[in-house]
Amino acid sequence: MTQPLSQDTIQPDHGPRKRDPRFTVMWASGLLAAGLGVAAVTLPAPYVIESPGPTFNTIGQIDSEPLISVDGRETYPTSGGLDLTTVFVSGSPGQPVSIFDAFRAWADPAQAVTPRELVYPPDVSESDIEERNAAAMTSSQESAVAAALSHLEVPYEETLSVVGLAQDSASEGILQEGDVLVAINGEPIESLEPLKDALNAAGGESVEITVLREGGEVIETVTPIESETGDYQLGVFLMSEFQFPFDVDVALNNVGGPSAGMMFALGIVDKLTEGELTGGEHFAGTGTIDSSGNVGPIGGIRQKLIGARDAGAEVFLAPAANCEEVVGHVPDGLRVVRVQTLDDAVDAVRTLGAENDDGAQLASCES
Known part of the structure; x- marks a missing residue:
């Protein structure tokens, strides 16, 4: 005698199975997520990312050659470091960054993310930027020579x-x-x-x-x-x-813009002045300069502070006009001195390079 199936018994279904609609939704969601992930990595984002760049010692060498060389005028031995600082910029026209890159940079306090439209005009090209940066670098080098000679009272x-x-x-x-x-x-x-x-x-x-x-x-x-x-x-x-009454050559390629002017001028002053200006200490800095020796503001100073400290500098010379950006963002172990002119910068380096002088009288961005 056959027993009736109990209510809790599931009878085998030998007919065709219907796919659970939840599976289709999950499958589609997975594809969408994967697509968004690929887009995040590959699609360009309208941002510019600034990160600490390399430093270059203006009284040192690059590729076994002096970064600054003088022909037609006596020069003197130097020591220590007078580093110019740089910022590595990604996201310029022709070299876009991805959304993933932008999010990663936002999470890194050493980097800055800025809408591209605030940095570059909409109609500028990569070649335009390179041309302008090269012209600005050449102009800054000439102004640096003029400022150094003005400081040394050498006529030109x-x-x-x-x-x-x-x-x-x-x-x-x-x-x-x-x-x-x-x-x-x-x-x-x-x-x-x-x-x-x-x-x-x-x-x-x-x-x-x-x-x-x-x-x-x-x-x-x-x-x-x-x-x-x-x-x-x-x-x-x-x-x-x-x-100029003699030739000054700067051997630095692939670096553009005007912000190295002050450090070029300092390097020239040190080479043309008897005695070692730095006293063997390691300085870094940034700032534009004009032929009269006035130091002007630059961009990316927070990244330059980090780059300077990573390179071993102990003192950073910052343009007075950048001080608001500096306060609260100075890396541990780095002292920032505020300068408005080349004379201020020379005085700061000479003072802190001297023995038994802590430079307490020098201005900072907090004073």
Whole structure:
């Protein structure tokens, strides 16, 4: 006699099985996740990542050759380090980063992530960037030589020529591209700083600018416009050309931009000055420089602080205008000295390089 199946017994199903719809959903979700993962790794992200770059000792060697060499002037032995610092930039036009790279950089305090549109104009190309950085490096080296010679009171010649006019320029229709500035109100223009001083001294009144144009001198009258900083300006872009009494060569390739100017100038001063400026100590720093020795702000200073400390520097020379970015971000073991001019930088290195002087009187970004 056959027993009836109990309620809890499952009878075998010999017909075709139906796939659980949950399996299909999981399978599709897995494919979507995999696709998103591939996209995260491969698709470009509109960000620029800055990370600590290598340092270069301006009084040392690179590829067995002096980084700075002087021909036609006596030089003196140096020691220690005067490192220029760099930032490695990824995410420029033509070299995009992925979303994964950006997230990884956000999680690393040594790196900075910035929207590309805040760093590069939308129509700039990779070749444009390389060209501009190379031109800025060349200009910074020339300005560094001029600043060093000014500090050492070695005479040289500088000429200023107009290479363009700013928007709403005070000189529109008056000064022209190619004009060489000769004098202001009859006083010779020997460098950019005296020109600035003369414009500010005029207080917005019209000034007479003597220029060399097509082989002859022409006197033009310009009424300077006050800028947002309170300085009076002609509204022109100027290019400096120098005639130095001897040759200075900088052997540094694949590094662009103007931010090494101050450290180049320090290296030149050390080589041309009897005695060892650093006292054998290891310094690093950054900052643009003009021919008068004024030190200007740069980008990526937090990454440069880390790069300097990783390279063994104990003192970092920072532009005064960058101090707000420095405070609270100084690596352990690194001392930051605030500088506004090449004279400040030389004084700081000489002071801290001397025996038994802790440089307590030197300015910091917190003072």
